[in-house]
Amino acid sequence: MTEPFPELDGTTTGSPDAPAPVSPDLLESITEEDLVQAAIEHAQVAIPEWEPRAGHTEVILMESLAQMLTILSFAVQQAPTELLEQLMRLYGTDRDQGASTRAVARFEASGSQPLYVVPEGTQVRTTMASTGEVVDFTTTGRLEIQPQESTSGLQEIVAVEAGAGFNGIPAGSTLEMVDNLPFLEHVQLDTPTAGGRDVESDAAFQARASAMLGRLVSTLVLPDHFQQAAVELPEVGRARVIDVYDPTDPEAGESPGHVTVAVADNDGQPLTPGQMGEVKHHLEQQAMASLIIHIIEPTYTSLDITLEVRAAPGANLEDVEDAVEERVQSWLSPARWGWGDMVRQFALVSEVSQVEGVAQVLSAPADMSLDGVAPLPSVDQLTVTVQEG
Numbered sequence: 001m002t003e004p005f006p007e008l009d010g011t012t013t014g015s016p017d018a019p020a021p022v023s024p025d026l027l028e029s030i031t032e033e034d035l036v037q038a039a040i041e042h043a044q045v046a047i048p049e050w051e052p053r054a055g056h057t058e059v060i061l062m063e064s065l066a067q068m069l070t071i072l073s074f075a076v077q078q079a080p081t082e083l084l085e086q087l088m089r090l091y092g093t094d095r096d097q098g099a100s101t102r103a104v105a106r107f108e109a110s111g112s113q114p115l116y117v118v119p120e121g122t123q124v125r126t127t128m129a130s131t132g133e134v135v136d137f138t139t140t141g142r143l144e145i146q147p148q149e150s151t152s153g154l155q156e157i158v159a160v161e162a163g164a165g166f167n168g169i170p171a172g173s174t175l176e177m178v179d180n181l182p183f184l185e186h187v188q189l190d191t192p193t194a195g196g197r198d199v200e201s202d203a204a205f206q207a208r209a210s211a212m213l214g215r216l217v218s219t220l221v222l223p224d225h226f227q228q229a230a231v232e233l234p235e236v237g238r239a240r241v242i243d244v245y246d247p248t249d250p251e252a253g254e255s256p257g258h259v260t261v262a263v264a265d266n267d268g269q270p271l272t273p274g275q276m277g278e279v280k281h282h283l284e285q286q287a288m289a290s291l292i293i294h295i296i297e298p299t300y301t302s303l304d305i306t307l308e309v310r311a312a313p314g315a316n317l318e319d320v321e322d323a324v325e326e327r328v329q330s331w332l333s334p335a336r337w338g339w340g341d342m343v344r345q346f347a348l349v350s351e352v353s354q355v356e357g358v359a360q361v362l363s364a365p366a367d368m369s370l371d372g373v374a375p376l377p378s379v380d381q382l383t384v385t386v387q388e389g
Contacts, residue, residue, distance in 0.1 A: 015231040015266075016336055017239050018211035030073075035066035081202055088209050095205050096234035098162035101196030105137070105175060108152045108186040109145045116183045118143040118155060123178035124187055126169060135169070136160040136178065154190055162196065169193040195272070200234060208232055220287045226261050229283055235275050237266030238298070240339050240374045247296050250373075259287070260294040262374030268334025270297045299372020303332065303343065304381040307352060308362040313389040315357035323355045324384045334376040341375050343368040359389050 039062040040052050052059050085095065105124065109116045122139045137157040145153045159166050175187040200208075211228040220226050223243040230239035240262045246255035263279055265271055271279070280295040287293055305328065311320045330336070331351045332343065349361045370377060 015207055015211070015237050015239070016338075017227060018207045018214075018231045032063075032066045032070050035069055036062050039066070081206075084206065084209055088205075088212070091212060093209065093212055093232065096197065096200040098164075098199045099195060099197040099235075100159040100162045101164075101166040101169075101193040102156060102158050103137075103169070103171075103189050103193040104154050104191045105139075105157045106152050106154055106188055106190040107143060107145065107184055109147060109183050110151065110185040111147070111183045113183070114146065114148065116145040116147070118145070118153070118181065118184070122181065123160075124157065124175040125178050126173055126175050126189075128166070128169065131165075133165075135166050137175070159193070159196060162199070164196045164198045167192075167194050167196045197234065197266075208234070218286075220283060220291075223259065226259055226283055226287070226293075229286060230261050230263055230279055233279060233282060235265060235271065236263050236279060237335065238262075238264040238268055238376075240298070242373045245294075245373060246292075247294050247373075257290060258292045258294065260296055260373070262296050262298045264298050264334065264376070266335065268298075268337070268376055296374065298334070298374040298376040299370070300334065300376050300378045301368075301370040301372075302378050302380045303368055305332075305348075305365055305379060306383045306385075307348075307364055308385045308387070309352060309358050310360040310362055310387045311389045312357050312359040315359075315389060317386045317388065320355070320357040321384050321386045323357060324352055324386070325382055327351055327355050328382060328384075329379060332377045332379050334378060337376050339374065339376075341370045343370065343377060362387065 036059075040059070043050060043052070043058065043062075050058070088094070107118055118139060120139055120142045123136055124139075125134060125136050127134050137159055140156045140158055143153045143155040145151065169189060169192060171189050171192050173189045175189065177184055177187060208231065211231045215225045215228045220229055223241045227239045227241040230236050230241075242260040242262065244254040244256055244258060245260045246252060246258040247260055249255065261279070261283065263271055263276070265275075276295050276297075280293055283293050283295075307324065307328070309320070309324060311317055328348070328351065331348075345364055345367050349364050352358060352361050352364070
């Protein structure tokens with residue numbers, strides 16, 4: 001099996017469209033044992049007749065000093081991260097503390113009253129089927145249900161706790177009432193839960209910081225400025241700038257004065273209309289006055305891929321199949337794809353050939369083009385056949 005890819009192991013490393021942050025390694029992988037051994041070797045050169053013995057005073061002092069130096073080195077190693085965080089606060093950029101997942105719930109009422117009210121802050125609950133974890137939500141507004149018009153009503157709900165782990169609860173899931181509202185007969189999700197984010201990791205924060213520091217100008221002028229300013233926002237994971245392009249008139253060719261930025265979230269998926277509006281406002285506030293800013297979604301091209309490979313002798317066929325699927329899904333992930341407009345057959349074969357346990361790629365699809373000015377792939381169907389070696 002291959003090693004897990006960064007985008008598949010649950011960690012967030014920041015946008016691939018931001019400049020790579022540079023973090024010095026001050027420890028240089030030196031352990032306490034290395035420090036003690038270096039001290040012993042130096043002492044033996046300085047005092048050839050001295051013999052180190054476990055428990056002797058000199059050896060104990062060296063071990064104690066090595067332990068103190070290791071603790072000091074660890075503290076020094078934290079300095080770049082802490083200094084960067086303090087510096088970014090001066091520029092108004094703080095570590096993202098995450099966001100709570102949201103959805104729209106349908107509340108069904110029964111009874112003979114002309115009006116039923118679900119107050120703002122009403123608490124409901126569901127249990128995630130995959131983990132058994134209980135998730136509490138509260139309503140974000142007041143809902144009035146008038147049975148003569150409709151026995152049900154829709155209201156946005158937000159998770160009490162922030163985090164990405166509560167995203168993806170499917171529409172139709174039943175919600176249990178925590179607050180006592182006897183007139184409610186049934187509550188369920190009308191939309192899937194989405195929009196939750198975990199507290200930002202060091203790597204993701206450093207990537208955003210690099211994007212902001214990489215454009216240190218007060219006005220957005222160059223195309224790269226708009227791309228870097230977009231990925232400063234915690235909800236933006238992908239950004240691609242298309243200069244002198246007007247999406248309202250795509251057949252016009254070059255359109256001077258127009259700057260278009262395609263944006264997506266950290267998983268490479270479309271942002272909500274509200275988030276798109278926030279990105280546009282963020283860029284327009286900093287852009288040169290003569291420029292017209294457009295924010296668009298990437299264009300996703302559905303791909304059906306069929307691969308046939310021969311396994312190396314002795315390799316487990318199921319393990320090889322899983323590894324090939326993981327490699328292809330990772331390579332063609334919209335969260336990491338490099339905005340190219342073509343999936344080349346040769347490149348696909350090269351990726352699969354690097355999977356442990358694959359001896360030969362027998363067949364692969366021909367070149368596949370990706371549509372749009374900001375193309376991203378979406379693997380809808382992946383079929384891998386593994387032959388014995």
